[in-house]
Amino acid sequence: MTELTELEKVIPTDTIKTDEYLVNMGPQHPSTHGVLRLLVKLEGEIVHNVQPDIGYIHSGIEKMSEALSYTQIPHLTDRMDYLSAHMNNEAVALCVENALQVEVPERVKYIRTIMSELQRLASHQLWWCASGMDLGALTTFFYGLRDREDILDIFEETCGARLTLNYSLPGGVMFDIHPNFQRKVKDFIKKFRKKLPEYDKLITGNVIFTERTKGVGILTKEDAIAFGVTGPTGRASGFSCDVRKHIPYSAYPYVKFEEKLGTEGDCYTRWVMRMDEMWESLSIIEQLIDNIPEGDYTAKMKGVIKLPEGEFYQRVETARGELGVYIISDGKKNPYRVKFRSPGFSNLFAINHIAKGWKIADLVAIMATFDLVIPDIDR
Amino acid sequence: MAFEKYDFTPISQSIHQFLLEKMSPMVTTIIEWTIIGVLYLLFVAVFGLFLVYAERKVCAAFQQRLGPMRVGPWGLLQTIADFVKLLMKELIQPKSVDSFLYNLAPFVVIIVPFLTISIIPFAPGLQSLDFDIGVFFVTAVSSVGVIGVLLAGWASNNKYSLIGGMRSGAQIVSYELSVGMSLITMVILAGTMQISEIVNMQRDGWFIFKGHIPAIIAFFVFVVAGTAETNRGPFDLAEAESELTAGFHTEYSGIKFAFFFLAEYINLFIVSAMAVTVFLGGWMPFHIGSWDGFNAIMDFIPGLIWFFLKVFGVIFLIMWFKWTFPRLRIDQILTLEWKYLLPINLFNILLMALVVLMGWHW
Numbered sequence: 001m002t003e004l005t006e007l008e009k010v011i012p013t014d015t016i017k018t019d020e021y022l023v024n025m026g027p028q029h030p031s032t033h034g035v036l037r038l039l040v041k042l043e044g045e046i047v048h049n050v051q052p053d054i055g056y057i058h059s060g061i062e063k064m065s066e067a068l069s070y071t072q073i074p075h076l077t078d079r080m081d082y083l084s085a086h087m088n089n090e091a092v093a094l095c096v097e098n099a100l101q102v103e104v105p106e107r108v109k110y111i112r113t114i115m116s117e118l119q120r121l122a123s124h125q126l127w128w129c130a131s132g133m134d135l136g137a138l139t140t141f142f143y144g145l146r147d148r149e150d151i152l153d154i155f156e157e158t159c160g161a162r163l164t165l166n167y168s169l170p171g172g173v174m175f176d177i178h179p180n181f182q183r184k185v186k187d188f189i190k191k192f193r194k195k196l197p198e199y200d201k202l203i204t205g206n207v208i209f210t211e212r213t214k215g216v217g218i219l220t221k222e223d224a225i226a227f228g229v230t231g232p233t234g235r236a237s238g239f240s241c242d243v244r245k246h247i248p249y250s251a252y253p254y255v256k257f258e259e260k261l262g263t264e265g266d267c268y269t270r271w272v273m274r275m276d277e278m279w280e281s282l283s284i285i286e287q288l289i290d291n292i293p294e295g296d297y298t299a300k301m302k303g304v305i306k307l308p309e310g311e312f313y314q315r316v317e318t319a320r321g322e323l324g325v326y327i328i329s330d331g332k333k334n335p336y337r338v339k340f341r342s343p344g345f346s347n348l349f350a351i352n353h354i355a356k357g358w359k360i361a362d363l364v365a366i367m368a369t370f371d372l373v374i375p376d377i378d379r
Numbered sequence: 380m381a382f383e384k385y386d387f388t389p390i391s392q393s394i395h396q397f398l399l400e401k402m403s404p405m406v407t408t409i410i411e412w413t414i415i416g417v418l419y420l421l422f423v424a425v426f427g428l429f430l431v432y433a434e435r436k437v438c439a440a441f442q443q444r445l446g447p448m449r450v451g452p453w454g455l456l457q458t459i460a461d462f463v464k465l466l467m468k469e470l471i472q473p474k475s476v477d478s479f480l481y482n483l484a485p486f487v488v489i490i491v492p493f494l495t496i497s498i499i500p501f502a503p504g505l506q507s508l509d510f511d512i513g514v515f516f517v518t519a520v521s522s523v524g525v526i527g528v529l530l531a532g533w534a535s536n537n538k539y540s541l542i543g544g545m546r547s548g549a550q551i552v553s554y555e556l557s558v559g560m561s562l563i564t565m566v567i568l569a570g571t572m573q574i575s576e577i578v579n580m581q582r583d584g585w586f587i588f589k590g591h592i593p594a595i596i597a598f599f600v601f602v603v604a605g606t607a608e609t610n611r612g613p614f615d616l617a618e619a620e621s622e623l624t625a626g627f628h629t630e631y632s633g634i635k636f637a638f639f640f641l642a643e644y645i646n647l648f649i650v651s652a653m654a655v656t657v658f659l660g661g662w663m664p665f666h667i668g669s670w671d672g673f674n675a676i677m678d679f680i681p682g683l684i685w686f687f688l689k690v691f692g693v694i695f696l697i698m699w700f701k702w703t704f705p706r707l708r709i710d711q712i713l714t715l716e717w718k719y720l721l722p723i724n725l726f727n728i729l730l731m732a733l734v735v736l737m738g739w740h741w
Contacts, residue, residue, distance in 0.1 A: 359708060
């Protein structure tokens with residue numbers, strides 16, 4: 001009975017009625033996409049309460065950052081939200097640059113933005129295939145991974161890594177882009193513009209899919225703001241929270257793109273939101289790819305970066321939502337304290353609020369459309 | 380008719396005569412039973428493994444992969460290797476299970492395919508049981524399987540298994556209604572429940588053509604309900620791996636798991652075989668009206684090959700469902716049955732009765 005007492009800490013026994021029971025979803029479960037543990041209180045199939053239990057993949061990135069120099073920190077951030085590795089790198093780089101008030105070359109801004117959008121596409125493709133699988137459509141997984149491969153190849157050619165890019169550093173990027181970069185990206189865009197309608201044909205228009213997702217797990221705009229739900233998940237509820245639009249950074253001020261907003265806030269809208277975002281990303285890349293200015297790929301930086309004393313905050317839009325980097329510096333070469341405001345953490349805790357009263361299958365659908373990456377939550 | 384030269388009756392008759400000459404009728408019967416039993420056992424094992432291989436290849440084709448390729452040519456031996464591995468695996472039994480029911484469940488599940496398969500006419504003369512209530516027998520014994528699934532879900536003492544078992548119970552009991560009713564629709568057209576008679580009546584035209592509109596509706600309902608009854612495709616709620624890890628067979632390992640696995644595939648074969656027998660003319664070749672030349676060529680192909688061609692056609696259709704559609708939710712699955720399929724079926728029976736009464740069929 002030791003297990004029960006452990007559970008009792010999270011959900012007191014007196015709230016458990018005889019006809020309710022607890023199910024441990026995770027830490028090893030196919031649809032939690034990592035080591036997330038959900039304590040789900042069920043009555044039959046109906047979800048009464050969901051208590052996320054996090055920390056199974058806590059890697060202490062914030063604490064470790066305190067012992068590292070500012071050029072070393074970005075390398076750790078790859079491992080937070082590994083599907084938005086480049087945006088995480090960029091966030092730290094931007095924060096340090098802003099603190100030092102370094103103006104990076106235009107070329108860097110363009111490269112960073114293109115890479116960010118490619119990363120967003122790769123992330124959304126993986127989300128698409130994995131959440132299709134959560135809903136029982138197993139074929140999506142292979143279609144998504146097939147097309148994601150092209151982006152990973154571009155990454156590999158650019159910086160040698162496919163997942164944890166380590167590409168952005170304070171001051172610029174690690175290497176200049178490969179001579180093939182522009183051609184390959186354009187080829188990919190051409191190809192992927194044909195693939196996206198295929199995705200919709202396979203899943204989005206399917207009657208079973210719409211039945212499963214429309215009106216399920218509604219997150220209202222007020223709740224989205226209250227829980228700090230950002231990214232496509234927040235925008236599906238009508239919460240205009242796109243950092244790229246509101247506080248543009250890198251090359252985002254130079255491009256025209258639309259911040260798509262949903263009204264329903266249900267699983268279907270969240271799904272459509274990400275599909276639309278893929279189209280937007282394609283158009284952003286298209287606007288930039290031919291206009292990459294000549295110049296240096298990195299600004300002149302000192303060998304040992306020392307930030308002035310004070311507090312610095314930088315937000316970027318990752319594939320999951322708003323990532324905030326908060327650095328407190330005491331003027332030394334290591335930060336005094338680093339805090340990451342990760343989108344997954346805030347998004348996760350809205351699940352309990354909206355999953356109540358729905359069935360287990362809906363809980364899985366809600367989880368799928370929230371697009372959680374567990375190391376992002378645990379950091 | 381030309382295809383009757385492929386009749387298997389003379390072979391079985393001669394074996395029967397040969398045995399009768401050598402030994403007493405009692406021993407003959409026992410030996411014949413044993414032979415038939417062993418043959419079915421072999422068929423279920425080999426065909427089950429083959430279907431697993433086929434599913435992996437079909438699914439690979441849908442997902443733009445190659446599927447198993449390493450073990451044997453084109454990976455043909457892959458499923459055999461998998462099966463041998465499962466045979467050698469340790470049978471893990473969790474401490475808190477209801478031991479008797481837990482061990483009984485896989486056997487209940489695997490018994491059903493053996494019972495139902497005995498009534499399937501593979502080819503002329505290749506059918507071991509032929510009652511006058513054949514169709515009824517199929518629907519009756521195929522409902523035993525759900526007991527096994529429920530037992531497995533209950534006895535495993537695992538919440539996921541229990542949810543899976545309960546889902547499967549609700550689902551199979553509901554969909555049995557549709558399977559039974561669409562079969563009844565065809566029984567009205569055939570006027571008999573004897574399987575061999577039903578096949579013989581399709582000599583000059585398959586029932587799906589003879590019974591036109593109501594038969595096509597019944598075929599559609601049968602395939603949907605049959606998919607649901609085998610816990611497959613968009614209806615695989617009982618083992619929905621993204622929700623319930625593996626559903627009712629979460630706690631089973633080794634050969635006991637293999638039983639569930641094999642039973643699923645043999646049930647798939649049986650549903651397809653019943654669809655073929657009742658709607659698509661069983662082992663009867665495909666004929667077009669008065670095209671005698673064409674019909675003669677069709678007759679040249681043995682009944683056994685016709686039967687398996689059609690069965691694979693239906694199996695492919697059901698696999699296609701599985702690898703294309705997302706999974707339904709439990710309440711949607713029950714809604715589909717009770718609010719759509721059942722009324723359609725009731726109306727369809729009426730329509731079929733009208734068609735038969737007025738003689739509007741061919």
